[in-house]
Amino acid sequence: MAAPPRPDSVALLDRFVAALLARGVVTEAEIAEQVARTDAASPEIGARMVARAWTDPAYRELLLRDGSAAAEAAGVSMAGMPPLGVLEDTDRVHHLVVCTLCSCYPRAVLGYPPHWYKSSAYRARAVRDPRGVLAEWGTVLPDHVELRVVDSTADYRWMVLPQRPAGTEGWDAARLASIVTRDALVGVALPKAG
Amino acid sequence: MRFAAGSAVRVRRDFPETRGPCHIRTPHYLRGLPGVIERPLGAHPNPEDLAFGRPAAKVPLYHVRFDQPALFGEGRPGDTLLVEIYEHWLEDRPMTGGPTARRSESVGQETA
Amino acid sequence: MSDATPAPATHDLGGAPRFRCTPVEPDDAPPDAFGKRVDALRQILARKGLMSVDELRRGIEAIPEAEYHALGYYERWLRSISGLMVEKGVVAAEELRP
Numbered sequence: 589m590a591a592p593p594r595p596d597s598v599a600l601l602d603r604f605v606a607a608l609l610a611r612g613v614v615t616e617a618e619i620a621e622q623v624a625r626t627d628a629a630s631p632e633i634g635a636r637m638v639a640r641a642w643t644d645p646a647y648r649e650l651l652l653r654d655g656s657a658a659a660e661a662a663g664v665s666m667a668g669m670p671p672l673g674v675l676e677d678t679d680r681v682h683h684l685v686v687c688t689l690c691s692c693y694p695r696a697v698l699g700y701p702p703h704w705y706k707s708s709a710y711r712a713r714a715v716r717d718p719r720g721v722l723a724e725w726g727t728v729l730p731d732h733v734e735l736r737v738v739d740s741t742a743d744y745r746w747m748v749l750p751q752r753p754a755g756t757e758g759w760d761a762a763r764l765a766s767i768v769t770r771d772a773l774v775g776v777a778l779p780k781a782g
Numbered sequence: 783m784r785f786a787a788g789s790a791v792r793v794r795r796d797f798p799e800t801r802g803p804c805h806i807r808t809p810h811y812l813r814g815l816p817g818v819i820e821r822p823l824g825a826h827p828n829p830e831d832l833a834f835g836r837p838a839a840k841v842p843l844y845h846v847r848f849d850q851p852a853l854f855g856e857g858r859p860g861d862t863l864l865v866e867i868y869e870h871w872l873e874d875r876p877m878t879g880g881p882t883a884r885r886s887e888s889v890g891q892e893t894a
Numbered sequence: 895m896s897d898a899t900p901a902p903a904t905h906d907l908g909g910a911p912r913f914r915c916t917p918v919e920p921d922d923a924p925p926d927a928f929g930k931r932v933d934a935l936r937q938i939l940a941r942k943g944l945m946s947v948d949e950l951r952r953g954i955e956a957i958p959e960a961e962y963h964a965l966g967y968y969e970r971w972l973r974s975i976s977g978l979m980v981e982k983g984v985v986a987a988e989e990l991r992p
Contacts, residue, residue, distance in 0.1 A: 590921060590923065590926075590966060590967070591966055592926065592928075592966075593926075593928045593929075593966055593968070593969055594965075594966075594969065596992075597928070597965070597966075597969040597972060598928060599992060600972060600973075600976060600990060601928060601931065601932065601972055603989060603990050603991075603992075604935075604972065604975075604976045604979070604985065604989075604990060605931070605935070606989070607979075607985040607986070607989040607990065608935070608979075608984075608985065610989075611984070611985065613939075613942070613944070613984060613985075614935065614938050614939075618938055619931060619934045619935065619938065622934035622937055622938050623930045623931065623933075623934045626930070626933060626934060626937070627924075627930070668941065688906070688907050688908030688909075689905060689906060689907075689908075689951075690905065690951055690954065691967070699924075700924050700925055700933070702921065702922045702923075703919065703921035703922070703923060703967075704918050704919055704920055704921055704922070706967050707918060707919055707921075708907055708910070708913050708916070708963070709913045709916035709917065709918045709919070710918045711907040711908065711910075711913075712907045712908065712909060712910040712912075712913035712914065712916075713913060713914065713916070713918070715908045715909055716908070716909040716914065717914070721918060724917060724918055724920070725920075739908060770922075
């Protein structure tokens with residue numbers, strides 16, 4: 589578990605907010621509104637985009653060419669957000685996203701990054717022993733598949749377009765979206781039909 | 783834009799963090815390593831200046847592919863890394879050794 | 895090429911040997927109230943043009959190594975953001991002192 593903040597950090601936040609409020613830089617209403625807006629983003633958005641790409645070739649093409657436009661088309665406001673890039677898994681290549689320098693993450697379509705994504709262990713090991721990291725999720729790639737680790741260092745935020753698993757023939761987009769987890773959108777897991 | 787997709791490059795072996803306060807988006811573990819341009823990613827204001835509130839010129843950005851085993855000697859041959867690197871961190875490299883210019887299967891973001 | 899490679903900066907964790915044998919904690923929990931509040935402040939201050947994400951990172955990277963690893967994720971953010979607002983004169987250092 590992520591440890592709770594230290595008392596001196598809690599006190600610093602209180603003093604900092606008090607100073608900002610006193611100077612009229614922010615209001616409590618703005619903070620509450622921002623928290624609510626950030627809470628509203630979740631991996632379900634990314635999952636819907638993937639499910640649509642699996643069932644709509646034109647949308648898949650857009651998603652891979654311009655992730656931000658595809659997010660907008662899915663109802664996500666990308667104004668002021670970093671551009672979204674989407675990397676497609678194939679029979680030959682599997683992508684795994686990490687940010688070794690900080691915690692870059694496609695928050696617009698996945699929400700808050702989970703604790704493990706921000707952890708020192710993940711950041712250190714994903715570029716050094718990525719198959720070992722995947723094994724901790726129970727994910728084992730076939731030998732012939734190239735594992736491509738994407739270290740998110742700069743202006744883009746990266747999401748994985750996983751392969752549609754066998755056994756999902758005839759599923760509608762909602763049912764398909766239900767098997768696309770956050771872990772699959774980062775690349776530590778694969779979607780499974782059952 | 784200096785490099786096209788498939789160009790052989792090398793990450794500059796430089797360590798500005800030893801020379802004073804700075805903000806660098808080129809990971810330490812890649813400095814000096816050979817790579818191949820996967821695709822250009824447009825031009826973006828230089829974060830090394832943005833971090834200090836200085837005027838920031840736009841710098842071309844590239845997705846660069848590296849061979850995994852070259853990095854730590856631990857990875858599986860055939861596995862790779864894909865990392866965004868700004869142009870001023872890249873130099874030309876003769877096409878011998880290092881990752882080859884084979885095109886990947888994946889299709890991705892085009893430049894803006 | 896014979897000169898020794900200097901050590902990476904604290905935040906530059908790719909491949910860091912000290913975490914080589916550390917399992918990744920499978921913790922999916924969303925941020926707590928403290929984290930969400932810090933996160934919201936960062937976005938609001940950025941939208942008002944008072945700071946950039948690059949400045950946030952610079953502030954985090956300036957945290958000394960022992961402190962960096964002792965602090966939680968949003969505790970680092972708070973150190974950086976509050977320090978930046980002092981640096982820019984948005985708040986005064988005295989207002990943040992215990």
